[in-house]
Amino acid sequence: MATPTVQVSPSVSGLPATAESLLLQHEVEQLLYREARLLDDWNLDEWLTLYTEDARYVVPTTDLPEGNPESDLVFIDDDYARMTARTVRLKSRHAHREYPWSRTRRFISNVMVTAVDGDEIEATASVAVWRFRAGESSPYVGRYDVKMRRVNGQLRICHKRAILDLEELSDHGALSIIF
Amino acid sequence: MEISELVYDRPDQGKFRVHRSSMLLPEIYELERQRIFDKCWLYLGHESEVPNPGDYVRRVVAERALFFARNRDGELGVFHNTCPHRGALICRTDHGNAQVFQCFYHAWSFNTSGELIGLPDAEGYGPDFDRAELNLRSPRFDSYKGFIFVCFDHEAESLVDYLAGAAEYLDLVADQSPAGMKVIPGSNRYTIKANWKLLAENSMDGYHALPTHKTYFDYMANEVGGNVPSISNRKGLGRALGNGHGVVENDAIYGRPVAMWHPYFGEESRQEIDRIKDELIGRQGRDKALRMCEKTRNMVIFPNLVINDIMAVTIRVFQPTGPDSMDVTAWEMAPGDETTSMLRRRLDSFLTFLGPGGFATPDDTEALESCQHGFRSGGVEWSDLSRGFHRDPRGDDELQMRSFWRRWQSLVADLPHVENFERGLGLYEQPEVTPSPELSVAADN
Numbered sequence: 287m288a289t290p291t292v293q294v295s296p297s298v299s300g301l302p303a304t305a306e307s308l309l310l311q312h313e314v315e316q317l318l319y320r321e322a323r324l325l326d327d328w329n330l331d332e333w334l335t336l337y338t339e340d341a342r343y344v345v346p347t348t349d350l351p352e353g354n355p356e357s358d359l360v361f362i363d364d365d366y367a368r369m370t371a372r373t374v375r376l377k378s379r380h381a382h383r384e385y386p387w388s389r390t391r392r393f394i395s396n397v398m399v400t401a402v403d404g405d406e407i408e409a410t411a412s413v414a415v416w417r418f419r420a421g422e423s424s425p426y427v428g429r430y431d432v433k434m435r436r437v438n439g440q441l442r443i444c445h446k447r448a449i450l451d452l453e454e455l456s457d458h459g460a461l462s463i464i465f
Numbered sequence: 466m467e468i469s470e471l472v473y474d475r476p477d478q479g480k481f482r483v484h485r486s487s488m489l490l491p492e493i494y495e496l497e498r499q500r501i502f503d504k505c506w507l508y509l510g511h512e513s514e515v516p517n518p519g520d521y522v523r524r525v526v527a528e529r530a531l532f533f534a535r536n537r538d539g540e541l542g543v544f545h546n547t548c549p550h551r552g553a554l555i556c557r558t559d560h561g562n563a564q565v566f567q568c569f570y571h572a573w574s575f576n577t578s579g580e581l582i583g584l585p586d587a588e589g590y591g592p593d594f595d596r597a598e599l600n601l602r603s604p605r606f607d608s609y610k611g612f613i614f615v616c617f618d619h620e621a622e623s624l625v626d627y628l629a630g631a632a633e634y635l636d637l638v639a640d641q642s643p644a645g646m647k648v649i650p651g652s653n654r655y656t657i658k659a660n661w662k663l664l665a666e667n668s669m670d671g672y673h674a675l676p677t678h679k680t681y682f683d684y685m686a687n688e689v690g691g692n693v694p695s696i697s698n699r700k701g702l703g704r705a706l707g708n709g710h711g712v713v714e715n716d717a718i719y720g721r722p723v724a725m726w727h728p729y730f731g732e733e734s735r736q737e738i739d740r741i742k743d744e745l746i747g748r749q750g751r752d753k754a755l756r757m758c759e760k761t762r763n764m765v766i767f768p769n770l771v772i773n774d775i776m777a778v779t780i781r782v783f784q785p786t787g788p789d790s791m792d793v794t795a796w797e798m799a800p801g802d803e804t805t806s807m808l809r810r811r812l813d814s815f816l817t818f819l820g821p822g823g824f825a826t827p828d829d830t831e832a833l834e835s836c837q838h839g840f841r842s843g844g845v846e847w848s849d850l851s852r853g854f855h856r857d858p859r860g861d862d863e864l865q866m867r868s869f870w871r872r873w874q875s876l877v878a879d880l881p882h883v884e885n886f887e888r889g890l891g892l893y894e895q896p897e898v899t900p901s902p903e904l905s906v907a908a909d910n
Contacts, residue, residue, distance in 0.1 A: 345722075345822055349559065350651040356809055359651030359797045361822035363813065371687070375680040375824055382677070382835075383827040454654035454792075459834070460827035 322392035330373035385463035388419035469878035481849035486658035502527035513647035520671035543837025629707030642800030659833035671861035701860020709767030711865025722811035777815035
């Protein structure tokens with residue numbers, strides 16, 4: 287079969303190892319770790335404070351990881367208002383897939399700061415979320431592409447694209463947690 | 466218990482019940498494979514997924530690996546995805562464009578019409594070797610307004626006869642744009658660990674919407690103002706469409722991308738949406754156009770296809786993989802020439818409710834799995850589907866689900882099928898359904 291040329295992703299490189307970039311690496315890692323812990327603890331109100339009010343949170347579908355929410359079907363395309371509504375829903379006891387809440391543990395690794403442009407910082411990370419509920423365990427595995435901005439001295443997330451490596455949500459049935 | 470007694474259908478008692486063993490037993494599932502999935506027309510894909518010569522898509526239908534492709538002359542072909550030589554999968558990527566399909570095992574090559582066009586060392590076969598016998602094999606297939614179906618029974622009726630009253634509802638989707646409707650890239654693929662018939666029921670169950678999806682209605686009320694709808698002010702209609710297909714049609718509560726403006730879409734979209742609506746009225750006539758714009762439809766085409774024309778137009782198909790699990794795939798549709806701004810609104814509208822990350826679909830998944838767990842508790846033999854038996858069917862009654870189960874019962878028990886439209890007759894003009902010679906059309910009540 288004449289298949290299209292295999293697509294190789296563009297290479298990603300981190301910053302040169304200067305004292306400044308080490309501090310930034312630490313700051314970015316701490317932000318992502320903190321997000322993971324807040325989500326594992328279901329502390330959703332505080333989780334929202336990690337984001338800027340013009341933030342966007344996107345999860346593409348499993349069959350189209352390069353999907354563009356402007357023209358393709360994605361799983362999640364939230365602005366800050368819908369992120370807030372998502373937390374309201376998850377706290378309501380009427381989001382039935384998450385009531386009672388699942389137990390989750392997020393593992394963030396391979397954090398690499400990929401670009402710094404003034405106050406804008408871009409990073410990428412590997413993520414695995416173990417979710418346990420109703421006798422089932424299912425991992426969500428993938429990658430975060432995150433854009434951050436400094437607001438009043440604090441690093442905040444202004445864009446998170448969470449890309450699943452799964453071929454389909456086979457054991458999961460849904461993406462009922464915040465990935 | 467006899468297979469023919471799994472559906473208890475007694476209008477005289479106001480009772481309609483389904484025996485829960487029908488959703489638990491492997492023997493029933495095996496019968497369903499033989500008597501339903503090997504006999505009925507099953508949705509495969511949409512022609513817009515293969516717009517150009519050489520385009521192909523592979524898919525699994527009723528546990529069978531298939532693929533469809535457009536050949537050099539632009540004709541559609543559907544093939545069993547297995548090499549006629551020794552069996553390996555021919556098409557091993559989900560979609561793409563190819564001039565030749567080559568089996569990787571022994572390098573036999575087929576063109577996009579499925580003809581065997583090359584094999585290494587052909588001299589190794591004798592003078593009686595007939596290449597035409599070793600072309601790719603096709604199941605029976607046909608398409609209706611772009612929706613492609615396959616059927617593994619060569620004796621079965623034609624697709625359009627099979628669709629019966631559902632064809633009119635496919636028209637209401639396909640005719641929404643002069644440019645035709647296309648499938649948007651990106652699909653929802655997930656597994657539900659529940660019997661597949663629960664999703665058929667759920668997909669046209671108006672009764673569950675308000676209690677199960679409370680957070681969605683709260684969100685929309687909060688987002689756009691207004692009240693959360695209550696069960697008593699819902700207008701709507703449930704219909705049996707023949708051959709087990711069914712639909713619920715309701716007045717839209719919120720906006721519809723086809724052309725019903727709503728504050729959620731933003732003031733700046735008003736003119737554009739009104740323009741689309743005017744075009745529709747001019748092309749389709751006022752009655753049909755307003756029905757397309759202002760009513761929502763949730764339709765099940767027996768056995769496993771759902772066409773939702775609600776806050777988005779969706780195709781959802783579910784492939785059973787056992788008595789207690791199914792693989793679900795869902796796509797969104799849009800007009801072929803939709804503007805960037807309308808497409809953006811359409812995609813956003815889908816995500817409010819639908820999909821594994823939406824504000825409602827995960828609740829349905831949970832509900833179905835919850836039922837499946839509940840069944841195993843035992844103690845209760847039957848599920849009840851008698852709602853609305855005594856009155857003209859509303860959108861939150863269960864006539865359309867009874868119609869599904871009646872068809873299921875007649876197929877799985879190999880009984881003659883007797884259509885029963887209940888009181889759905891006469892509310893709209895009932896589409897003509899051509900009965901098979903040995904069957905009669907009856908409408909009691």
